[in-house]
Amino acid sequence: MIAFLKEVGRGKRGARDLSYEEALQAADEIISQRATPAQIGAFFMAERIKMESVEELQAFVEMLRKAAYRPEALPEGIDCAGPYDGRKKAFFASFACSFVLAAAEVPVTLHGTPSLPPKWGVTLHDMLHAIGIRPEELPRESLLHTARRTRVLYVPAEEWCPPLKELRPIREQLGMRTVLNTAEKLIDYGSSPYLAFGVYHNTVFDRLARLLTKLNYRKSIIIQGSEGSEDLFIDRPTRTYVVEQGNATLHVVSPEAWGLDTPVPEKDWTVAAQVEATQAVLKGEADMGLINQVVLNAAYRLHHTGRVDSVEEGLYTCKALLESRRAWEVYEEWSSMLSSAVKA
Incomplete structure (x- = not known):
């Protein structure tokens, strides 16, 4: 060393x-x-x-994949890879979006841990605890059974990839971003051919495009989203890079093009606020800006996975799934199954 x-x-x-x-x-x-x-x-x-160079990032991803539990024979879907250090100023649109996608029969893999540096924001893990789900205490088969039934898999990353838990104390003591902040998001627990990957700076687009090509995803989208997440903005354009067959293309996604640009309410995004907003969106009762953000992200990912021929078709599909409450029904079934699961 x-x-x-x-x-x-x-x-x-x-x-x-x-x-x-x-x-x-x-x-x-x-x-x-x-x-x-x-x-x-x-x-x-x-x-x-x-x-980090592309080769260094690739090495860390592959060694973490080797150390992780990655089940076989899961349906092909999309991996939503957001930052494990959470969010402080932005709505967690990806969570609600996952149930819209699942209602459209697109399997989704979500993953995360309790919050990490440098941001120490609200994480999906925190939100699950708030609704009575403790994923780190659930057996893998319970999580997989729920995923097969509802098409939404949540992976407690530190349980399925133990080195992440073992290295946490060092990361907390350093208090800064490390190579693991990128590598942990690419372990690909569900062997998903499609990827939505969030970044903070567009200066890493080219380097990450080359990395994702080496990791053999069928089609990836790198998103310069809110707080470095994989969520497209709804109040302004979002820069994205689409990576497919070794080629990377810049796309600027503008919500205004579909009449969806909407101001987003400013608020203190606590764990409770994130959960409340997620449930309100899925019931169709939230602020229109939040609903539009979920619809746009779900439609874009639906098109990204080839399930619809255009983003416009995706928008109609996703709006209908929210209005019919089908996405809410998937969420209720998913959360109920995990809340009642008991670790053997």
Whole structure:
């Protein structure tokens, strides 16, 4: 490990990227914790300064995938990969969106953990606790059975990929973004051919497009969404990169093009507020800005997965699923099944 630290930790001008083979070795040392806590922290900080290369990111993703439980034979769907450090200023549209997609017969994989640095925001994990679901205490088969029935899989990432739990203390002590903030979102627990991946800065579009090509997704969309999430904005255009067959194309998604641009209410997005807004959207009783944001995101993902021929068709489909309360029925069944599940 010391040899790798000497290469990545020479400072901004002297540091070099590790080769793919070297990065695999470094990732293995860290994920297995054969490296010491001091070495792991030093590596994370050096990579943060240098910026991770595509090969280094790929190595960490593949080593985490190797360490994770990734069930086989799940229906093909979309993985919604948002930041594990949560949200403070933005509505968690992706959660409500997942039940709209499931109602449209598109399987969805969600995943997360209790909040992490640097943001320490509200996470999906926090929201599940608020509605009486403790996913970290549920057996895998309960989560999978619920997913097969409702088409929504939630993965408690630290339980299904134990190194993430083991490395949490170091990440909390550092208090900053590390290579794991990207890699953990790409473990792909459901072996999904489609991906919606959130980023904060558009400067990483090209690098992540090359990474996703190496990871062999059928079609990915990188979204510069609210708070670095995979959620398209509803009050302004969103920059996205669509990656398919090795090609990456910039698309700017403008809600105004479909008459959906709506102001979003400013509020303190606590756990309780996120849960209340999610349920109100699925019942059709929320602020129109929140409803429109969920409809736009669901329609875009429906088109992304090839289930509709256009975003316009997706909008009609998703509006109907909300108005008929079919999405709410899926949510009720999903939450009821997980609330009543007991760890064996």
